[in-house]
Amino acid sequence: MIRPLGDAMVRKHLARLPKLAGLLESLVESPEMFQRFRIDRAIVQLQSQDLTLALWRIQRSAGIRVWIDSAREYALERIEEEQRMEE
Secondary structure (H helix, E strand, O other), rough: HHHOOOHHHHHHHHHHHHHHHHHHHHOOHHHHHHHHHHHHHHHHHHHOOOOOHHHHHHHHHHHHOOOOHHHHHHHHHHHHHHHHHOO
């Protein structure tokens, strides 16, 4: 979105562009949301490979080094949900 305008120039003058700054703030993904996205993607990938869903396997497949507490809880909930669906 900013590339046509010149990323460096926009960042330098962002204080002069309050509407753009507000828009960018609303579009920026939080680290927690990004980890959730990666967790979901890792679960789909592991299931397609017929591997059991384990927390360490999801963490490794998602490339998450340090868990955000809420993302870890989300991963555990997803594991339980998938196990219930298999039964």
